[in-house]
Amino acid sequence: MVQKKLAVRRGDRVLVLSGKDKGKKGKVITTLPDAGRIKVEGINLIKKHAKPTPKVPQGGIREMEGAFAASKVMVICPACSKPTRVGKKIGADGRRVRSCKRCGESLDK
Ligand SMILES: [Zn+2]
Known part of the structure; x- marks a missing residue:
């Protein structure tokens, strides 16, 4: 599944x-x-x-x-404190992380 x-x-x-x-x-x-x-x-x-x-x-x-x-x-978003749509990007360690569509910051620690 x-x-x-x-x-x-x-x-x-x-x-x-x-x-x-x-x-x-x-x-x-x-x-x-x-x-x-x-x-x-x-x-x-x-x-x-x-x-x-x-x-x-x-x-x-x-x-x-x-x-x-x-x-x-x-x-x-914890970085810009605004409600945001969630995007995806590749983090520094190569894993997929969620990102803020407003400021581009990663939402995942
Ligand atoms: Zn943000």
Whole structure:
């Protein structure tokens, strides 16, 4: 099976482009490449009904991040601090790295 790849990676800071959290920024905490979806810290919070556990005997409702389409965000470039499209280039060590289409800096450390 072909490995699908997202332009967005875990740890990226992203800007949300649409939906109820439009305009918010957050850090990517999970990527689901097969589904083309991501989870971002503090974005798209959903209420989850938790079953009682030994730790939380009363159970109840917890808020947690819900996955949403990775196409709804833009990566924020750490070099120029602006939301950018992601390009590709060959890094100094010969590997393919993601680059900022605005300033050309590598997005991968
Ligand atoms: Zn940049």
